[in-house]
Structure formats: structure tokens, C-alpha cells
Amino acid sequence: GEDVEQSLFLSVREGDSSVINCTYTDSSSTYLYWYKQEPGAGLQLLTYIFSNMDMKQDQRLTVLLNKKDKHLSLRIADTQTGDSAIYFCAEYGYGQNFVFGPGTRLSVLP
Amino acid sequence: NAGVTQTPKFQVLKTGQSMTLQCAQDMNHNSMYWYRQDPGMGLRLIYYSASEGTTDKGEVPNGYNVSRLNKREFSLRLESAAPSQTSVYFCASSEPLWGGAGRDNEQFFGPGTRLTVL
Numbered sequence: 001g002e003d004v005e006q007s008l009f010l011s012v013r014e015g016d017s018s019v020i021n022c023t024y025t026d027s028s029s030t031y032l033y034w035y036k037q038e039p040g041a042g043l044q045l046l047t048y049i050f051s052n053m054d055m056k057q058d059q060r061l062t063v064l065l066n067k068k069d070k071h072l073s074l075r076i077a078d079t080q081t082g083d084s085a086i087y088f089c090a091e092y093g094y095g096q097n098f099v100f101g102p103g104t105r106l107s108v109l110p
Numbered sequence: 111n112a113g114v115t116q117t118p119k120f121q122v123l124k125t126g127q128s129m130t131l132q133c134a135q136d137m138n139h140n141s142m143y144w145y146r147q148d149p150g151m152g153l154r155l156i157y158y159s160a161s162e163g164t165t166d167k168g169e170v171p172n173g174y175n176v177s178r179l180n181k182r183e184f185s186l187r188l189e190s191a192a193p194s195q196t197s198v199y200f201c202a203s204s205e206p207l208w209g210g211a212g213r214d215n216e217q218f219f220g221p222g223t224r225l226t227v228l
Contacts, residue, residue: 008150031212042114042200042219043153048212088152092215097143097168102152 004101006089011107018079020104022072022089029091032065034074037086037103046074046087076106084108112136114220116201122226123191131186131223133201141204142184143168143217144176146197153200159184191227199223 003025012018024032030051035043049056049063049072056063062075076083089101114135123129135142140161145153145168155168159178173195175187184203188195202217 004152031215033215040221042202042221043217044219045213045216048215050212097155097158098215098217100145100153102150 004089004091004099006087006101006104008102009105009107011109012079013109014079014081016079018074018076018083018106018108020074020076020087020089020106022074022101024070024072024089024091024099024101026091026093026096026099027070028093028096030094031092032063032072033090033092033098034061034063035088035090035100037088039085043088079106079108081108081110114201114203114218116199116220116223118223119221120224122228123188124228125192127191128187128189129191129225130188131199131201131225132183133185133220134183135201135203135218136182137203137205137218138181139203139205139218140181142178143202143204144174144184144186145200145202146170146195147200147222148197156186156199188225191225193227195225196227197225199225 006022033048034046036046037043060077064073086103088103090098117132143158144156157176159165162181177185201220204217
């Protein structure tokens with residue numbers, strides 16, 4: 001079945017860039033999503049990318065997609081302490097349910 | 111506009127006890143979902159409901175039942191709780207089940223129920 005993998009932890013210093021990586025297996029995915037989960041809360045949609053795009057920029061967020069390698073990344077520029085959270089990669093294809101990765105816990109150090 | 115609400119927020123059960131987790135949404139969405147979240151495993155889909163009156167199994171349905179009471183409400187029942195069901199449970203809703211584009215597919219999540227089974 002479909003599988004989405006992510007590294008579980010990432011630590012960065014405040015002001016640096018964070019890069020969270022994700023790999024997926026389903027080549028029929030049409031959209032790939034990044035969700036953010038703050039402590040004690042549910043997931044919230046951060047951004048997404050259509051599978052025929054290579055890059056999408058949304059303010060401090062840059063999403064890169066390498067469809068050939070099935071690799072997705074989320075770059076957060078000028079990372080702030082408020083960005084500390086768990087970030088989930090998710091793939092979505094027509095006729096299928098979302099498949100979520102295990103989540104990457106981002107810790108931002110002062 | 112409360113979005114997706116879940117009750118209770120926390121619950122402790124003994125093995126073999128039963129309970130129902132409640133979920134309601136006020137966004138007039140057709141589709142609703144129940145997930146469980148376990149450390150290092152992400153979210154796994156338990157059951158989903160494409161519309162009022164329909165429910166389908168997800169990836170991990172064993173030990174659970176669901177009811178789509180009306181368009182707003184989707185409940186999850188544990189008939190005989192087991193320690194393996196200790197988890198955080200999230201309810202979510204969206205407008206299309208499948209076939210949406212981009213942000214249209216967004217699932218809106220409730221705050222979660224933290225369940226411990228002793």
C-alpha cells in the first residue's frame with residue numbers, strides 16, 4: 001500500500017531556515033500536503049502542491065517536489081519559536097483517502 | 111463558527127469498558143473521518159463517512175464502530191476497550207470525499223481526545 005516517510009525530529013536555531021523532508025511511494029498522488037500540529041491541537045493545513053508542479057512559494061514557506069524521486073520538502077525561512085510544532089506530510093490521489101506520514105517534530109532553539 | 115468539536119478531551123478506561131467519542135462539525139461538510147494518532151506512526155484512518163447515512167472502513171477499523179447520526183455528527187464507539195487502543199483520536203471533516211482540487215480537499219480537524227486504556 002501507499003507509504004509516506006519522514007524523519008521524526010529536527011532542531012534548528014531561531015532565525016535559521018528549516019527543511020523538513022518527506023518521501024512517498026504512490027506515483028498516482030495528485031496533491032501533496034503539509035499540515036502543522038501545535039501542542040494539544042488538531043492538524044491545520046499549511047500548504048499544498050499539485051503533482052505537476054516543482055515548486056510553490058507561500059510567504060516564508062517553500063515547497064519543493066521531485067516527482068521522479070517521490071521526494072517532497074518544506075522549507076521554512078527565518079524560523080521562529082512559534083514554528084515549533086509537528087509537521088505532517090500527506091499524499092492524496094483521486095479516489096483515495098489521505099495517507100499521512102509519521103510527522104516531524106520541529107524544535108526551534110533560541 | 112466552532113469548526114470541528116470533540117468530546118471528551120481526556121478519558122481513562124479500564125480494559126473491557128465501553129465508551130463513545132463524540133464529534134460534531136458546523137461547516138455543513140458532507141465527509142467526516144476518525145483517525146488515531148500514535149507516536150512515530152502518524153495518523154491512521156479508522157472509519158470515514160462520505161455522506162449522511164454511509165460509513166466505510168479505513169486502515170485500522172478493528173475494535174471500533176461508528177455512527178453518522180446526521181450531517182453534523184459522527185461518533186466513534188469502542189465496545190470493549192483494550193490497552194492497544196490507547197491513543198489520541200481525531201475527528202475531521204471535509205467537503206468532497208474525493209475529486210477535489212488543492213485546498214478544496216482540506217480536512218478540518220478537531221482538537222482530539224486523549225484516551226488511555228489501563
